[in-house]
Amino acid sequence: SQKIEQNSEALNIQEGKTATLTCNYTNYSPAYLQWYRQDPGRGPVFLLLIRENEKEKRKERLKVTFDTTLKQSLFHITASQPADSATYLCALLSGGYNKLIFGAGTRLAVHP
């Protein structure tokens, strides 16, 4: 069956450290993968998209990698700040209507 898996346990890190979140998928062949941020009680906000022919993508303190052999994407936040605390979701497109399917998300807590 098709699955998108993210570490369901919360990730707690100290301010200034690098946070690394993992997204693994099974039985999908996505042309690209996306990462979103979701704050409590709000809709997700798009952060980054990485295509299958891109190994790495950066945006300010964010970095995403995409390994189609391992079927895995890693999401890094460098120099993390308490304001980075949120749930981070990975997503990929599936199906003829370009349905965006999400992982369950990983909650990140950055402590001062």
Place this chain on the structure above:
Amino acid sequence: GAVVSQHPSRVICKSGTSVKIECRSLDFQATTMFWYRQFPKQSLMLMATSNEGSKATYEQGVEKDKFLINHASLTLSTLTVTSAHPEDSSFYICSAVGGDTEAFFGQGTRLTVV
């Protein structure tokens, strides 16, 4: 980025009544919008794909007569939860895909059925 507006943000209704949720793309035309449902600490679950001018496509297990979707124009899709029951209480979110591939989400609607 593009803006998707969703209303209401919160609604409390009595069991057996119907509730309508609106999703509008404010600065772009969305031929396709998506409706998701999210339970606490769980993933966004895709309910249906809403296509302008045609019937919505529902995901397996989602009752089309329960969750009525209308996409009357390129900027408006509505989700009506009919004969709501307490188990329908959830966070409902709409999204629209913009010019490229990223999705823009509404603020979400917290539905509580009492």
